[in-house]
Amino acid sequence: MKARDVIPHSAESIYDRLPRSAQTLALNLFGIRNRARMGAWNRYLDDIAFTERMDRSEQVTYVAERLRHTLEHAIRTVPRYKSHAHLLKELSDPSANAFSLLTEFPIVTKGEVIADQTAFLSTDPGSNRVVKTQTSGTTGTPFTTWMSKETFTRADALWWRRNLWSGHRSGDWIARLVGDPIVPIAESSPRKPWRISWVDRRIYLSTWHLNPVTAQEYLDVLDRRRPAFIMGYPSALEILSAFCLESGRSLTWRPRAVWYSSEAMLAHQREMIGRVFRAPIVGLYGCAERLISASQCGEGRFHLSLVDGFAEGQFGGLEATEPATITTLMNRAMPLIRFQLGDVLEFSPDEICPCGRTLPVMKPTMARQGDWLQTPSGQRVAPAALTLVFKDLPGVRRSQIVQVDDRTLEIHVDADEGAIAPVSELLKDRMSKVVSGEMEIRCVRDTKLTMDASGKVQFVVRRT
Ligand SMILES: [Zn+2]
Structure with a gap:
């Protein structure tokens, strides 16, 4: 879940003008919505729990079947894929080799989709409630992905699963350092640049206002409130840790785990963050397009979610590409096929993880192409x-x-x-x-x- 999911963009400017107490109230109201969402995530995760322990041939059959439906749906309803109608007959056969039919589709880049987005939208999204997500667009034009509300909730649930795997239980507090715009960015030195939501037990620390002075205040809040977990961007956790070490301070509190996402955790960052928080550091790989995700287990392996998307090479059959080529298994509103996100991912299809989950393993070397x-x-x-x-x-x-x-x-x-x-x-x-x-x-x-x-x-x- 990104910051923009906590405070919708349209509400941001209103939120920014509220006094501090009203901002806290607003965050607690969002907390009510968050709790409802957590309920929905847990229900979905229960439904797909069986996929965590299927044997490989069952997984391949499961993914092939979903892939077959995705390709069929795309040809029937997505303008860009109409020209593949000759594959429909084969795709309607349940024993068809969906993986080899997939390779009949062209590889698609972000640039091609941006150039003609409507060509990639389904005329039958399967839901009236379609939402969009956007990448921040650091390297040019922002990229918009459309999906049904249900797909969005399920994709969020897959991110939430990492937290459950590392021991989150109902009622646990989470401190967040992930770019939530909870204090107006324009305020250069706000008093108390953090907010607390009691309803869903979140401590929001402003990533934007982290400096040597506020770092000490954040560390005070953490030591006082002792959240079970702290989550952050590696770069934000790194600077907080650096300020902590510089001041010669040791925390009296220790989280059960440090969670990170959105950036790769580099070795020098892990070392510094580990020294300060003295807890397991657990990652999550996801993307705004919600095409694919992977959570790190207690044994340190990144397991692909299996249900959201198929990455070529994840089972070892189709060759992996660089950057990774991914096909959605979940999004019917904008079914991206053989799409290159721009992330470089490597897979270990034969690795058996001691945690007991059979979900395919991805190497922890993932990086954006630009890195x-x-x-x-x-x-x-x-x-x-x-x-x-x-x-x-x-x-x-x-x-x-x-x-x-x-x-x-x-x-x-x-x-x-x-x-x-x-x-x-x-x-x-x-x-x-x-x-x-x-x-x-x-x-x-x-x-x-x-x-x-x-x-x-x-x-x-x-x-x-
Ligand atoms: Zn594992």
Whole structure:
């Protein structure tokens, strides 16, 4: 669930003008809606609980059947796929090989859908209540996905399942540091930049107002209220942890788990967050398009949800592509087929997880295509390699890599003035090795790293 689900966009400007007490009341009213949604999520998760433990051949049959229906529905009702009508006869046969029929469809990119969105919308969405979600559009035009209200609820339920897997029980408190716009962003130094919703037991901490002073206040709130869980973007949890360590403070409270989503958790972030919160760090992979999702289990594996979408390569049969190619199994309003989200995903189809769930395993290396760095000779450097550059650097709170042009990189470092000089040469040296000496490296002090519209800090930013 993203911030915009807590406060609808249309209501944001009204909310921003309310006094603090009325904002708290509004959040508690949303809490009532949230509780109803949690009920719906739990019911849906009960319905699909059996999919967590099917054997592989049952899973393949289950996905193939849903895939067959998706393809049939798309050909019949989506203008873009009308030309595939010759496949209908085969698709109507329950014993048809849905996976090989899938490969008869073209791979579709975001750009193609943006160029002619109506061609991808079904004339029979199966529901009158169709909603849309939008990506923040950091790299150009925002991307809109349409889906029925029911699909949206189910997709939310799949995200919620990660929390249940890591031990959330009814009544547990959750602290949130995920870009919720609970304090007007325009207010530069608000008093108490957090809000509490007693109804659904949420502590909302403003990601936008995190600085050395508010960090101490957030840590006070956490120590006082002792929520069972804290969830956040890795970049936000990292900076809160950095401020905590800098002040020499140790928390008296310890959550049962730290949850993260929306960004990959890089090794240097995990190390710092782990030191502060001393709890398991559990991830969730999802996308605004609600095409596919994966939750991390207690054994540290990311399990695909299976019911929402099919990623080529997840079972090992069809070859995986880069970026990943995904087909919805759930969205009838805008059934995206062989769609490339732009995320790079790797699968371990043969891995057996000790947690007992048979859901396909995805490697924890997922990254947005943009998080990779390309050197002038064409060598590509994955985020996992880039993160080594930032290991064990005293005084460094957070960092961002900015590719200024093909041959120049800037390492933006959030640190105090005095802390930059001692690490700058080391950083340049390490980064130069990672890119095989092909690029000029500069080190820049920057206490306001570039955030996108939802408060996330992208690790690699391209200005070219
Ligand atoms: Zn597992």
